[in-house]
Amino acid sequence: MNDWHEDRTDPAIERIARALRDAPEMGRDVEQRVLAVRRAGGDVPAARGARRRRGWIGAGALAAGVALVLVTGRTRISPDPVAPAPAAAPIEFTVRAPGSSRVSIVGDFNDWDPRANPLTTRAEGVWATTIPLGPGRYNYAFVVDGVAWVPGDADPRALGEEFGTPTSVVTVPSSI
Amino acid sequence: MTASRSLPQTIPSDAELVLRTRVGDHEAFGKLMARYRQRLGRYAWYALGSRDDAEDALQDTFVRAYRAIDQCTHPDRVGAWLFRILINRCRSRQARKSLLVWSRDGDAAYERASVEPVSESAAWREEIEHALRQLPADQREAFLLKHVEELSYDEMHELTGASHSALKMRVKRACGRLRLLLEDERA
Numbered sequence: 001m002n003d004w005h006e007d008r009t010d011p012a013i014e015r016i017a018r019a020l021r022d023a024p025e026m027g028r029d030v031e032q033r034v035l036a037v038r039r040a041g042g043d044v045p046a047a048r049g050a051r052r053r054r055g056w057i058g059a060g061a062l063a064a065g066v067a068l069v070l071v072t073g074r075t076r077i078s079p080d081p082v083a084p085a086p087a088a089a090p091i092e093f094t095v096r097a098p099g100s101s102r103v104s105i106v107g108d109f110n111d112w113d114p115r116a117n118p119l120t121t122r123a124e125g126v127w128a129t130t131i132p133l134g135p136g137r138y139n140y141a142f143v144v145d146g147v148a149w150v151p152g153d154a155d156p157r158a159l160g161e162e163f164g165t166p167t168s169v170v171t172v173p174s175s176i
Numbered sequence: 177m178t179a180s181r182s183l184p185q186t187i188p189s190d191a192e193l194v195l196r197t198r199v200g201d202h203e204a205f206g207k208l209m210a211r212y213r214q215r216l217g218r219y220a221w222y223a224l225g226s227r228d229d230a231e232d233a234l235q236d237t238f239v240r241a242y243r244a245i246d247q248c249t250h251p252d253r254v255g256a257w258l259f260r261i262l263i264n265r266c267r268s269r270q271a272r273k274s275l276l277v278w279s280r281d282g283d284a285a286y287e288r289a290s291v292e293p294v295s296e297s298a299a300w301r302e303e304i305e306h307a308l309r310q311l312p313a314d315q316r317e318a319f320l321l322k323h324v325e326e327l328s329y330d331e332m333h334e335l336t337g338a339s340h341s342a343l344k345m346r347v348k349r350a351c352g353r354l355r356l357l358l359e360d361e362r363a
Binding site: 010012013014016017019020021022023025026027030031033034035037106111112113114146147149165 | 202205206209210213214216217218220221222227230231234235238239240242243244246247300301304305308320323324351354355
């Protein structure tokens with residue numbers, strides 16, 4: 001496993017690396033700050049915006065303990081011409097998860113907190129929620145029954161599975 | 177990822193702390209953070225070129241990890257899992273900011289790299305940091321993981337998703353670029 005030495009031919013590089021390893025203490029109070037954030041619960045960023053857009057997504061399959069067949073989706077509701085220009089646009093996320101008891105969505109917009117944005121049932125096993133999002137790129141996934149992480153098939157898969165499970169990336173343009 | 181000298185097992189084990197965290201033991205996650213914060217923070221600092229950004233990325237990583245602790249499928253390798261989250265956080269931040277270009281001379285840095293003993297000064301390290309920041313992000317990432325974090329290419333592949341050959345090329349280019357940067361400044 002150790003192919004370390006093949007790059008260690010230059011003593012100067014090794015000395016550079018050694019100097020970099022000798023870094024000052026980092027994150028001295030990070031434990032307190034993180035635990036404080038955690039105790040505060042799901043900190044969903046304040047969202048604003050009124051314009052809407054519509055779009056559809058695709059379908060996907062998943063197995064998580066009990067096999068479930070899911071159809072995931074995100075609906076963008078079309079713009080409201082009379083609304084003032086907002087900083088964020090409501091984006092509707094939908095997923096078909098028949099037989100599931102609870103579904104939520106986690107992503108960059110809610111600090112990956114499964115409690116922050118629960119979906120509600122619409123019809124025939126379809127779960128949905130609307131989240132105001134400002135312009136940007138957001139990784140996200142659905143959490144089914146608190147266990148299974150399901151990417152949204154409407155959007156491309158994220159490069160690099162941050163938590164070891166697949167996620168998708170939704171891009172909200174600055175003008176929609 | 178296999179166990180290595182760079183990811184040592186300690187008591188209580190990482191796996192035990194993860195399991196305790198999952199049942200609501202805040203202190204257990206605090207111990208995990210204390211165990212990994214220096215190493216993760218150091219990587220973030222060099223990758224992002226700013227201590228403040230590094231501290232933010234570190235906190236962001238721990239918050240995300242805490243909330244997604246159930247997704248850590250191999251609790252005994254939580255260190256690698258945390259590192260993967262951090263690398264992605266750093267990549268996201270790098271995409272949003274342009275790193276400052278070092279304008280200072282690096283001659284002294286290369287000179288010292290060739291002759292100085294182990295006890296490098298903080299000032300020298302700072303000069304090297306500036307040189308490091310001139311590397312492309314993917315080369316800097318590969319260099320840090322290989323030479324500073326002392327990971328194997330197997331571990332680097334698992335963390336970054338890049339192929340072994342790509343990683344080796346990035347490391348070699350990073351080393352060559354560092355030498356060139358410092359030598360050019362010296363000339």
